[in-house]
Amino acid sequence: MRFHGTFAVLAVIGSTVAAGPVDDSVRPVSRSTVETEVSRSVVSLVPVSAPRNSLRPSLRPALSPEIGAPVLDAAQSGFSEWVVAFRSRALAQGISGAVFDRAMRGATYDPDVIRRDRNQSEFTKTIWDYLDSAASEARVRNGRRALRTNESLLDLIEASYGVDREILVAIWGLESAYGSFRGMTPVIRSLATLAYDARRQEFFEAQLIAALKILQDGDVALADFTGSWAGAMGHTQFIPTSYQTLAVDFDGDGKRDIWSDDPGDALASTAHYMSKNGWVEGMPWGVEVTIPEGFDYALANREVRKLPSEWAELGVVRHDGATEPDHGPASVLLPAGARGAAFLIFKNFDVIETYNTADAYVIGVGHLSDRISGGGPIRSDWPRGDRALTFDERKEMQRLLRERGFDPRKIDGRIGPLTINAVRAFQASIGDVQDGYASLNLLRKLR
Numbered sequence: 001m002r003f004h005g006t007f008a009v010l011a012v013i014g015s016t017v018a019a020g021p022v023d024d025s026v027r028p029v030s031r032s033t034v035e036t037e038v039s040r041s042v043v044s045l046v047p048v049s050a051p052r053n054s055l056r057p058s059l060r061p062a063l064s065p066e067i068g069a070p071v072l073d074a075a076q077s078g079f080s081e082w083v084v085a086f087r088s089r090a091l092a093q094g095i096s097g098a099v100f101d102r103a104m105r106g107a108t109y110d111p112d113v114i115r116r117d118r119n120q121s122e123f124t125k126t127i128w129d130y131l132d133s134a135a136s137e138a139r140v141r142n143g144r145r146a147l148r149t150n151e152s153l154l155d156l157i158e159a160s161y162g163v164d165r166e167i168l169v170a171i172w173g174l175e176s177a178y179g180s181f182r183g184m185t186p187v188i189r190s191l192a193t194l195a196y197d198a199r200r201q202e203f204f205e206a207q208l209i210a211a212l213k214i215l216q217d218g219d220v221a222l223a224d225f226t227g228s229w230a231g232a233m234g235h236t237q238f239i240p241t242s243y244q245t246l247a248v249d250f251d252g253d254g255k256r257d258i259w260s261d262d263p264g265d266a267l268a269s270t271a272h273y274m275s276k277n278g279w280v281e282g283m284p285w286g287v288e289v290t291i292p293e294g295f296d297y298a299l300a301n302r303e304v305r306k307l308p309s310e311w312a313e314l315g316v317v318r319h320d321g322a323t324e325p326d327h328g329p330a331s332v333l334l335p336a337g338a339r340g341a342a343f344l345i346f347k348n349f350d351v352i353e354t355y356n357t358a359d360a361y362v363i364g365v366g367h368l369s370d371r372i373s374g375g376g377p378i379r380s381d382w383p384r385g386d387r388a389l390t391f392d393e394r395k396e397m398q399r400l401l402r403e404r405g406f407d408p409r410k411i412d413g414r415i416g417p418l419t420i421n422a423v424r425a426f427q428a429s430i431g432d433v434q435d436g437y438a439s440l441n442l443l444r445k446l447r
Helices: 069-092 097-104 111-117 127-134 137-149 151-161 165-176 187-196 198-216 240-246 264-276 308-313 347-355 359-372 391-403 417-430 440-446
Strands: 286-290 331-333 342-345
Touching (some): 069 097, 069 198, 111 187, 137 165, 137 359, 151 165, 151 264, 198 240, 240 264, 347 359, 391 440, 417 440
Antiparallel strands (some): 286 342, 331 342
16 A cells, blocks of 8 residues: 555555555555445535655564454564654654653554555455445545535636646545545554554654654644544545645645645645646546457556557557547556456556555546546456455465566565566466466466
8 A cells, every 4th residue: 555645655445645656565554545435415615715665574473463462462562662762763853752752652552553554455356346436326426526515626726736626536535535534543553553563664654753743843733633544644645744745735724734624725735746746737547448359468568658649550449449639658557457448547647656556546546537527437347257366365476476487576465567567477478468467367377
């Protein structure tokens, strides 16, 4: 789960995001998002006037949240010792002893946070199951209502930052169900737990320092400093470092308030985030296309970019047979391999991906934004007979790829660009279609 302004590290239908470069790892914990959609009216408002490194050290075996009370007691003891050691590091980075002691008083290790970190839906669901939820009829209906209710506010934000309002509303919908689920977990406790966990310790220590600085600066009271299980905050689930560098006071009241019922600062901060990460006004995130028979699937690679007119010469066109306008160079993306939907994706896909590195999340945001603006469902079929690989099966696939000489570089259970490239190389070696699809069938072939 990568975090974005929200956790480009993690994020999604209930995820957390953070801003940062795209890599083969998941964002830090994105943005606690919701799996259930509610039909709740959005508050009507009258508006007034980046890179992270996600380190993945091996897990401490003693910290598994599924084990019994004695081990959890040991984990709590180790956590308390870690807090004592972390204090000196925090003070060295400008946190006052009084702020640290007040914030960390009573903080305990939270095994539920670790459990959730291992089971983010962007990475544990099939793409079609994820999209069924991300762009459910309820979420589309509520998104259209949010668009209408906040029209004046979105006019101002779009004019200020040049980011499509539908994209902003879609992120809002996936991150917090349009403000309905902003998270009630203490941010300090969540981030301290994740910083203690060795998997992405460096990343989360940086987030925890940033959170302590938010408290020290008086941006939010400790009692109100809540968010997702992953430490993402507000309507669009910003992580602390992204908040510090990219959050804005859009309504001019002297506070960058992403926590209140008024979503103005949060939506504007997200637009600012997207703009600073390279959003291109007028360019789509992507478009669904058809792939012709005999297509060279080795070309369906993020590193292969052509203008839509050039792709059309190879038979890659929209479902209505038309050539997509030349908005800029695009790549062919096959999130479920040759048997699923295909997309031409543009630079704005990469920009959304800085918010959350999971392809499923980016397609979810893009597709939801299309539906909110009146577009229809994805037209292609999905291989719905396939099931998602378990976390252990994904790690097994990565190990077997490495043993066969196709090194994915990380054995982390996350299927990102590096693993997809390794899958392609293995497929090429056995004469299969090089679509990069990490399926159960491919795992069986590796075995």
